[in-house]
Amino acid sequence: MQFGRTTFSKFVIEHTRGGHSELGALLIDVSAAVKGIAALVGKGALSGWTGTSGAGEVNVQGEVQKAIDVASNEAILRHCEWGGQLAGMASEEMDEPYRIPDQYPRGRYLLVFDPLDGSSNSDVNVSVGTIFSILKRETAGDGDPSAADFLQPGDRQLAAGYAIYGPATMLVLSLGSGTHGFTLDRENGNFILTHPDIRVPEETREFAINTSNERFWEPPVQRYVAECKAGKSGVRGVDFNMRWIASMVAEVHRILMRGGIFMYPKDNKDPAKPGRLRLLYEANPMAMLIEQAGGAASTGRRRILAVEPGELHQRVPVILGSRQEVERLERYHGEYDAGTDRAFTSPLFSERSLFRADAS
Numbered sequence: 001m002q003f004g005r006t007t008f009s010k011f012v013i014e015h016t017r018g019g020h021s022e023l024g025a026l027l028i029d030v031s032a033a034v035k036g037i038a039a040l041v042g043k044g045a046l047s048g049w050t051g052t053s054g055a056g057e058v059n060v061q062g063e064v065q066k067a068i069d070v071a072s073n074e075a076i077l078r079h080c081e082w083g084g085q086l087a088g089m090a091s092e093e094m095d096e097p098y099r100i101p102d103q104y105p106r107g108r109y110l111l112v113f114d115p116l117d118g119s120s121n122s123d124v125n126v127s128v129g130t131i132f133s134i135l136k137r138e139t140a141g142d143g144d145p146s147a148a149d150f151l152q153p154g155d156r157q158l159a160a161g162y163a164i165y166g167p168a169t170m171l172v173l174s175l176g177s178g179t180h181g182f183t184l185d186r187e188n189g190n191f192i193l194t195h196p197d198i199r200v201p202e203e204t205r206e207f208a209i210n211t212s213n214e215r216f217w218e219p220p221v222q223r224y225v226a227e228c229k230a231g232k233s234g235v236r237g238v239d240f241n242m243r244w245i246a247s248m249v250a251e252v253h254r255i256l257m258r259g260g261i262f263m264y265p266k267d268n269k270d271p272a273k274p275g276r277l278r279l280l281y282e283a284n285p286m287a288m289l290i291e292q293a294g295g296a297a298s299t300g301r302r303r304i305l306a307v308e309p310g311e312l313h314q315r316v317p318v319i320l321g322s323r324q325e326v327e328r329l330e331r332y333h334g335e336y337d338a339g340t341d342r343a344f345t346s347p348l349f350s351e352r353s354l355f356r357a358d359a360s
């Protein structure tokens with residue numbers, strides 16, 4: 001047993017002194033909730049929570065809802081509703097915002113979360129996680145917040161974080177001044193600060209994307225991935241590795257630890273969906289953590305944190321990770337939009353473009 005280490009509680013108490021102690025108390029409740037989820041997830045099939053929820057079996061996103069999604073959602077609601085810090089909560093697993101029960105005091109913060117991201121992986125024992133974001137309610141009054149109260153750009157997040165349930169459980173947090181990682185010491189139940197001030201390396205040779213969607217991507221993403229795959233023989237002049245875990249928390253964690261780029265870009269697979277990932281409780285918290293670690297997070301055309309949300313469960317294209325690579329992708333999108341991405345033109349022959357699907 002080592003004494004004197006910085007626990008998560010000590011860290012947030014120290015960093016929320018002077019007017020934000022309620023935020024600290026809320027974060028300590030969030031950490032208690034994720035310890036509960038870690039215990040549940042860690043039991044695997046022994047938890048009795050495997051399989052679909054049985055209650056309609058799809059969530060508001062139309063995605064299969066697992067029993068463990070529902071249990072994780074409950075864990076966060078129960079741990080965080082009572083303390084008097086929250087005006088309301090919103091979750092991937094709930095169509096509408098959750099109202100704080102009448103028996104509990106109300107506060108000024110809003111908690112938005114994805115209780116178990118990547119849960120399609122839980123049955124195959126791959127790392128999954130919880131993602132959360134904390135905003136301040138901007139409207140006055142003690143009544144229930146409406147969905148509109150949650151529609152704030154990511155730049156207004158007061159705190160963002162995720163828990164990753166892997167071989168070790170970790171909690172990664174930003175309060176707007178750096179990104180810090182805590183590892184769960186299972187012997188005493190404390191999260192211990194093990195990764196202070198994480199920095200994403202600026203350059204990378206590793207990219208992550210679901211290439212089965214390649215034919216649906218926009219040309220700038222096709223161009224970028226084609227160049228990575230061409231490796232030493234292409235314009236990049238170096239070989240790249242590809243990774244795809246299909247669990248965003250695990251991908252972002254890898255990028256925070258050793259660099260890389262993660263993409264779930266805009267595609268035309270389903271024109272009703274501008275991306276797969278959700279802005280408020282996936283993209284925004286991860287974008288804050290990555291930016292605070294020196295990386296970048298973009299839709300391809302603008303910073304994710306500057307996007308004005310239009311609805312609670314809005315989807316958004318996500319490109320995040322090592323700064324130089326994200327900036328390269330933004331440049332490719334800009335060139336495509338401006339029509340200047342033609343790889344080869346000849347005044348003698350008809351124009352040829354490697355990257356444009358059309359000439360509009």
Ligand code: F6P
Nearest residue numbers: 117118119210246247248249277
């Ligand atoms: O909800 C999102 C998610 O599970 C992410 O965690 C992950 O990055 C992505 O979906 C996986 O998508 P796909 O099924 O296309 O690989």
